[in-house]
Amino acid sequence: MTSNLxxxxxxxxxxxxxxxxxxxxxxxxxxxxNNLITYSKNVFIPLTEICRNDCGYCNxxxxxxxxxxxxxxxxxxxxxxxxxxxxxxxxxxxxTFGEDADEEEVVRLKLSExxxxxxxxxxxxICQMTLDETTLLPHTNGGNYSYDDLKRLKExxxxxxxxxxxxxxxxxxxxxxxxxxxxxxxxxxxTIGNAGKLKxxxxxxxxxxxxxxxxxIAESLLAIRDLYDxxxxxxxxxxxxxxxxxxxxxxxxxxxxxxxMIRTVIAGTLLFGDTDVSIQVPPNLNNDTAxxxxxxxxxxxxxxxxxxxxxxxxxxxxxxxxxxxxxxxDAGFSLIERLCVYEKYINSEWLNDSILKQISNISExx
Numbered sequence: 001m002t003s004n005l006x007x008x009x010x011x012x013x014x015x016x017x018x019x020x021x022x023x024x025x026x027x028x029x030x031x032x033x034n035n036l037i038t039y040s041k042n043v044f045i046p047l048t049e050i051c052r053n054d055c056g057y058c059n060x061x062x063x064x065x066x067x068x069x070x071x072x073x074x075x076x077x078x079x080x081x082x083x084x085x086x087x088x089x090x091x092x093x094x095x096t097f098g099e100d101a102d103e104e105e106v107v108r109l110k111l112s113e114x115x116x117x118x119x120x121x122x123x124x125x126i127c128q129m130t131l132d133e134t135t136l137l138p139h140t141n142g143g144n145y146s147y148d149d150l151k152r153l154k155e156x157x158x159x160x161x162x163x164x165x166x167x168x169x170x171x172x173x174x175x176x177x178x179x180x181x182x183x184x185x186x187x188x189x190x191t192i193g194n195a196g197k198l199k200x201x202x203x204x205x206x207x208x209x210x211x212x213x214x215x216x217i218a219e220s221l222l223a224i225r226d227l228y229d230x231x232x233x234x235x236x237x238x239x240x241x242x243x244x245x246x247x248x249x250x251x252x253x254x255x256x257x258x259x260x261m262i263r264t265v266i267a268g269t270l271l272f273g274d275t276d277v278s279i280q281v282p283p284n285l286n287n288d289t290a291x292x293x294x295x296x297x298x299x300x301x302x303x304x305x306x307x308x309x310x311x312x313x314x315x316x317x318x319x320x321x322x323x324x325x326x327x328x329x330d331a332g333f334s335l336i337e338r339l340c341v342y343e344k345y346i347n348s349e350w351l352n353d354s355i356l357k358q359i360s361n362i363s364e365x366x
Contacts, residue, residue, distance in 0.1 A: 003225055005271050010218040013267040021259070024266045028297035031273035037294060037328045038278065038338040041321070042092035042303040043085030043136070047126065048072045048119075050107050051098025053143075053182045056175035056249035057210060057242055061098055064106040072101075072110035078126055081308070082134045088306045091362055092158075092340035093136040095126065099143025099182040120149045127156035131358055135365065139203075139303075139340040143182050144191045147198070154200050158341040158355050161203035162195075163238065164188050167223040168216040175249050176210040189223060196231025201345040205238025205280070208264055209256035217264060221271050228277060233350075235342040236278040236300055239265050239293075243285055258289055262296055269297025276344060283319055283327070290319075291331040301328075303340070 013024050049062040049070045062069030082093055101107045102119040116122045119142075127138040137158035144162070145153065153160060165171075167185045177183040195202045206220045221237075228234040241256050256264075261281075268279045280300040281293040290301075301324060319327070321335075328335040339359065345351065346359055 003229075003271050003274065007215075007218050007222060010221060010267050010271060011214055013270065014214040014217055014263050016263060021262065021266075024270070025262070025296055028266055028269045028273070031269065031297065032299070035333045036336050037299055037301065037333045038336055039301040039321075039324065040092045040303045040338055040340050041088075041090050042094045042139075042305050042340065043081060043090045044094045044096065044303070044305050044308040045073070045078060045081050046070055047078070047095055047097040047123065047142075048101045048107060049098060050101040050104050051143075052100040052103050053098070053177075053180035055177060055180050055183065057207075057244075057253075059245045059248055060096075064104050071106050072114070072122075074114065075126065075129060079129065079133060082130060082136055085136065085305075085307050086134055090305065090307065091136060091337075092303060093127075093130050093134070093138050094303055094340075095123065095138060095140045095142065097123075097142045120145070120152065124152050124156055127153070131156060131354055135358070135362060137340050137355070137358060137362070141203075144187050145194075147194045150191070150194050150198055150200065154198050155352055155354075157200070158339065158351065158359070159201040159203065159235065159345070160195060162188060162191055163207060163240070164192065164204050164220060164224060165207040166210070166212050166216055167220040168212060170216070171211060174211040175253075185223075189227070192224075192227055192234075193231070196227055196233040199231075199350050200233060201235050201341045201350055202233045203236050203238065203280075204234060205236075205240055206264075207240050207242060208260060209242030209253070210250070211253075218267070221268055225271055228272070228275065233345075234277055235345065236280050236302075237268055237272060238280045238282065238302065239268050239298070240282055241285055258292075261286070261289070262292065265293050265296040265298050273297075276342075278342070283324060284317060287319065291327050294328070294331045294333055300338075301335075 051061040130138045141161040278300040279298045280302045281298045283290045325335045
């Protein structure tokens with residue numbers, strides 16, 4: 001199945017104004033099967049804040065010589081966080097870390113101290129520990145991986161993710177990505193494609209407001225749709241807005257307008273409307289405007305944690321789950337918790353026996 005929306009159709013939505021925006025918004029309603037808005041209760045664990053990329057909008061990466069930088073969390077520290085998360089009823093362990101952090105000597109030394117050679121070896125063991133010693137489901141988001149590394153990670157993850165951000169190589173010349181080899185869209189599309197070949201339930205998305213054109217937004221959404229059509233593994237598409245933070249290279253850049261977010265969420269909803277792919281908008285980056293995106297077709301709030309901050313957007317705290325429920329109900333919808341892997345993928349075609357057993361144990365406890 002392929003979408004009947006062309007690039008021109010998407011551009012028309014992305015440049016709409018006045019009553020046309022309302023008309024497009026109304027079109028999204030025909031694709032809503034129910035009034036449920038989902039979220040995943042998670043714990044966000046940054047394994048390391050060292051990264052080979054140096055994105056102009058990033059507030060996550062730290063320099064190796066920064067005394068406050070997380071060089072590499074120990075298994076003991078991680079397990080302590082996981083056990084704390086269990087007490088709060090979290091079901092997803094989100095492992096995020098800088099891409100190819102083991103290119104830095106300080107990280108390699110820490111890995112060696114822990115008995116590992118490569119970052120991926122450590123991540124695989126951390127995910128296995130999560131399955132063996134807790135009730136949580138691992139979800140790894142750590143940048144680009146080779147096919148072989150993804151194959152290993154698949155065995156210990158319920159789902160994985162990587163933001164495409166944008167499919168245009170032109171952005172590699174702008175402050176957003178000009179010091180970030182891992183943000184090369186060809187690499188990112190290859191990683192997401194390999195995840196599809198390996199049948200890994202996957203989250204991806206776009207970042208708007210980093211210097212892209214409307215045409216590049218359209219092309220990026222279509223690139224994700226093409227991968228979905230080919231492999232069927234994309235379970236949700238995130239529409240994320242750039243937010244300027246003091247101290248980052250792009251601190252003086254303007255964030256995308258509220259209407260730009262509305263138009264992009266509508267475009268994403270209509271492009272994926274004939275699928276069961278969810279459209280997610282991060283509520284902590286849109287505190288005052290989050291509700292309107294539900295009226296534009298968004299049906300997922302993403303991961304929300306009662307125990308850890310959003311380390312990638314540290315100045316934007318997550319809403320409490322009660323607050324999120326109030327926002328959702330006030331807009332005419334019902335909030336429902338989901339797992340990090342969507343229901344359609346919970347079978348032996350997509351997940352191995354150990355992951356399925358972990359999910360079964362979670363279900364029995366509910």
